[in-house]
Amino acid sequence: MPRSSLTFRVGAVLASAFLPAAGPAAAAVSGTLSLTNDYLFRGLSQTNQKPALQGGVEYAADSGIYAGVWGSNISWLSDYSSAALPISSSVELDGYLGWRGDIADGFKLDAGVYTYYYPGDYPSGFVRPYTTEVYLGASWGPATLKYSHALTNLFGFAESDGSGYLDASVNVEFSPGWTLNAHAGHQRVKGTSAASYSDWKLGVTRSFDGGWSLAAAYADTNAERGVYTNAFGHYLGRATGTLTLSKAF
Numbered sequence: 001m002p003r004s005s006l007t008f009r010v011g012a013v014l015a016s017a018f019l020p021a022a023g024p025a026a027a028a029v030s031g032t033l034s035l036t037n038d039y040l041f042r043g044l045s046q047t048n049q050k051p052a053l054q055g056g057v058e059y060a061a062d063s064g065i066y067a068g069v070w071g072s073n074i075s076w077l078s079d080y081s082s083a084a085l086p087i088s089s090s091v092e093l094d095g096y097l098g099w100r101g102d103i104a105d106g107f108k109l110d111a112g113v114y115t116y117y118y119p120g121d122y123p124s125g126f127v128r129p130y131t132t133e134v135y136l137g138a139s140w141g142p143a144t145l146k147y148s149h150a151l152t153n154l155f156g157f158a159e160s161d162g163s164g165y166l167d168a169s170v171n172v173e174f175s176p177g178w179t180l181n182a183h184a185g186h187q188r189v190k191g192t193s194a195a196s197y198s199d200w201k202l203g204v205t206r207s208f209d210g211g212w213s214l215a216a217a218y219a220d221t222n223a224e225r226g227v228y229t230n231a232f233g234h235y236l237g238r239a240t241g242t243l244t245l246s247k248a249f
Helices: none
Strands: 028-036 052-060 065-073 091-104 107-117 131-140 143-150 164-175 178-188 197-207 212-221 240-248
Touching: none
Parallel strands: none
Antiparallel strands: 028 052, 028 240, 052 065, 065 091, 091 107, 107 131, 131 143, 143 164, 164 178, 178 197, 197 212, 212 240
């Protein structure tokens, strides 16, 4: 196609104008740094099945409003580069702004806007991959349901504004420091039905002292091979095992 997953996602959110204030919480700055053997975003490899170094920083106010930036190396754009169609982009930068908080006992909402930006050089007439989505998520206990709606073209698909991604996930701590991660999603690409697909993932995360964690997962999709096979003949939606080492700070 996330591009999982972790692009410069910038925007404005109006959720704080009509949702109640979040419960008491201290304003804080947090961040993550991760190394993964394959950057998967919505089930599709963004790095031609090669490793990625990723990191992000987020500020969360006690009102529930938050903003952050995130980045990763990618290759899914430059992998299509040729003498006739030169593309140099190799980085994804994201920016986002939103509101999250409790609205009832155990029930949480999360709403905002997320922008994916891919700096680089593109040939004349090339549909830029820059994408902006608004999202709304609801959580109850370990379960989360989230919908993301594209306000722009979706990752380079022409005339695809209005596309949407529905994501359901469950994260259950079954033993101290051990969390089971399950996910299923469906990407609808407006105007290009062959590009629409579903993805799913099952994994486990082990947390350690000092903010370290190690996550192992198995992911797969039913994405159309004719749409999501790159210039090297690699099918980007294939069944994939990932291993990710992260440090939170």
